[in-house]
Amino acid sequence: MEKKEYQITKESFRFTQEGKSLKDKAPETKPVGYFKDAFRRFARNKASVVAAVIIGLLLLYAIIVPIACNTNFIDAYSRDTAKGEAADTDAKFYQYLLPKVALFEGTGFWDGTQKKQINNNNYVRYKAIEQETGAPVITKYFREIVEEKFDGTTVMHEVRVDSYRSNAFITKTVTGPEYEKIQAWQQENNIQVLFPVVDPAQKNNNGDITIWYKCKLSGAPIYAADGKTLQPAYKTNLADDYNSLRIAGDDGSYAYANRTGKPGSFSYECRINAYNYFIYKYGIEPCFALGTTDAGYDLLTRLASGARFSFILAICIATINLLIGAIYGAIEGFYGGVIDLAMERFSDILSGIPFTVVTVLFQMHLKDDVGVVGSLIFAFVLTGWIGTASTVRMQFYRYKNREYVLAARTLGATDARLMFKHIFPNALGTLITGSVLVIPGVMLSETSLTYLGIVNLDTGTMSSVGSLLSAGQACISSYPHIVLYPAVFFSLLMISFNLFGNGLRDAFNPSLRGSEEG
Amino acid sequence: MLKYVLKRIALMLFVFFVIMTFCFVLVKLLPSLPAQQFGKDQALIEQRREQLGYGKPLMVQFYLFIKHALRGNWGMSETLYPMSDVWDTFVEKLPYTITVNLYSMLFSVPIGLLLGIYAALKKNKWQDHVISTGVMALVSVPSFIYAFLIQYFLCYKFGWFNIIVEDYNVPVFSWKMFVQLAPAVIALALPTIAGLTRYTRAELTEVLTSEFMLLARTKGLTRGQATVRHALRNAMVPIFPMIIGEFIGILSGSLIIESIFGISGVGKLYLGAIKAIPPDYNFFMLLSAFYTFIGLFAGILVDISYSFIDPRIRMGAK
Secondary structure, eight states: OOOOOOOOOGGGOOOTTTTSOOOOOOOOSOOOOHHHHHHHHHHHOHHHHHHHHHHHHHHHHHHHHHHHTTSSHHHHHHHHHHTTSTHHHHHHTTTTOOOBOGGGTTSSSSBSEEEEEEEHHHHHHHHHHHHHHSSOSEEEEEEEEEEEETTEEEEEEEEEEEHHHHSOEEEEEEEHHHHHHHHHHHHHHTOOOEEOOBOTTOGGGTTOTTOOBOBOTTSOBOBOTTSSOBOBOBOBSOOOOOOSOOOTTOOSOBOOEEEESOTTSOEEEEEEEHHHHHHHHHSSOOOOTTOBOTTSOBHHHHHHHHHHHHHHHHHHHHHHHHHHHHHHHHHHHHHOHHHHHHHHHHHHHHHHSOHHHHHHHHHHHHHHHHHHHHHHHHHHHHHHTHHHHHHHHHHHHHHTTSHHHHHHHHTTOOHHHIIIIIIGGGGHHHHHHHHHHHHHHHHHHHHHHHHHTSSOOOOSSOOOHHHHHHHHHHTTTTOTHHHHHHHHHHHHHHHHHHHHHHHHHHHTOGGGTTTTTO | OHHHHHHHHHHHHHHHHHHHHHHHHHHHHSOOOOOTTSTTOHHHHHHHHHHTTTTSOHHHHHHHHHHHHHTTOOOBOSSSSTTSBHHHHHHHHHHHHHHHHHHHHHHHHHHHHHHHHHHHHTTTSHHHHHHHHHHHHHHHSOHHHHHHHIIIIIIIISOOSOSSOOOOSSOSSSHHHHHHHHHHHHHHHHHHHHHHHHHHHHHHHHHHTSHHHHHHHHTTOOHHHHIIIIIIHHHHHHHHHHHHHHHHHHHHOOHHHHHHTTOOSHHHHHHHHHHSSSOOHHHHHHHHHHHHHHHHHHHHHHHHHHHHHOHHHHHHHO
């Protein structure tokens, strides 16, 4: 038989529908993948989107504030204190300041003032500070309250007190050059930082150096003969090397420092106005938008640095747990049998250990080797991956006997390739949701642990939400703002994460597809 | 069934033993400084430690530890309550923890169930939305934040309660003690109420839409009858074990709530033992054992209670 050569050319083909109209069209829309579909369904859930935006804003706050404040006084101030130099005690001068925004100055709202009832002695004390420094402590006078008691009447004053001015004076020992510098700065800017030293012989003030006038042991002032002028009780005529601004009414005899030490290395114990000293040091008036903590740190940056640490820790732990859990669960689910049984028992035992016990043991053991943060991470990781592992294991059991896996195996795919290329992607959606939900869990645990003081992360530049809360709780009745802002921040974060997580879970759950429209 | 229970208990004891071994070894690896306060008599300390097996191999120490522990002798406190028996102190503190948690359960279980049922019956009406929003907020916000609110408003602003528990000379189950514990009870009850409400609502709405409810209505039951006799009974299957788990959990209490309200219970004891310098290891061992045991036991009880409540699950186990 003769062989026939077939030549197939383009011309030998022709369209079947040639000349007829085509009824079907190429799809105009793009195919929707798993993740795109999930995203679309997530975007339809309004509450979750709002929650995601809030989380984003809080995250931005935590990231930006500590960086943005790098150049301004607030951070400089924290850095000084972190060095543990003399500045360490400076922070204390600015403790318990109330939230103040310069914009609201004098409105009585968010301007660092507080409505208070004070007794007559305190009233005179505040008025005296005003007389001495020229800055009003009492910004508004509401009313006088006269209380009749069996031992006479007491007069109380309901007033608005400026917390930035009320704790006016601090005692601070400075070196010679520093003393010179302050004097020169005073002269240049015409702002009085150093004030005359109160005579220690005047013991009736109980060490309160804001009382510069003669007073009785009760704190009540001793007036001059006219019955209303306060009599100064300053130290006079000392060798204080002072040659700068003098307060009103100074005839040149008031002493502005107690000089101690040997010639050449004198140190000067001064009575310093805290407000003006802040301006001298940082070139800006003290104004803390969220107030200051019990240690005198700025709450805004302190909270942001705590939150930033919390976020970073949570993300790290979520990632580590995801990795360990994925590998562990994959091996368990893929091989099954004895390996699965042994590994399951192992994770059963681990999951039985209470988290607090683990944390404490790790803090005791590893703190010196890997630090507080390191041991905290170890504690979180020890049992944290078990949930991820069981999710992955379940998905592996579900998919490992599918035909397509068999097909891939027939084509010669290795175990590792089957596990991670072919089966693992099926578990991805559930894992992503799970990992996002791990983040608020870790943040909550970290905050609880730092609140209880089991873990202590506080340094000069870093803090944690938990330790801010626990410090604030100690003075909750007098300075509720210290606990309020961290609490609001944390509650908002937790609520948002919960809503966000719910939305994410629904979006990644294919069985709910289409149910929203119904 | 019995076989299953026994198997679970045996497994639990094994896990408990392993965890305790782990804790024991880790604690023994720590430097053990003689506490200064402990009688200040070195000879006494040495004598007592010799009794505990110090200086012997670790295995022997572990054997002695188990032998003593089984007889209720967990050693003496060295730093926290010097010279007092660890077990006795623990037993002394336990009632306060149990009381405060018991009160909170007594309030939260009925309230949570009722709110959940009400929300489920009024599904997608405004009552449901109000309850669900409240529950969402309460579930998310951690309990120590309510504790601050309670402390600030109820204790400080309104002055209804003391900020912390002050008077321990009154009987545990007395009105006076109850008033002292009230703020802590509220702080503990709120998240439980929220959790229970959410769970009950979810379960009940699912049951209410199932087909046998339609059958129940068709055969002439009123809505109330159908809900109570059919829907609620079925919805309780997963809810009841949850309540049982919480009841076991009341023993372990809450570290945070106890420390905020100054309740001198087990949680505070645990914190005190950890924070003491050097840490009080004997307390630590006892309380770690206690917490581990409670956790494991609650898990088993929840699993077993499922099969007691639901005949279908019981059949499956055979």
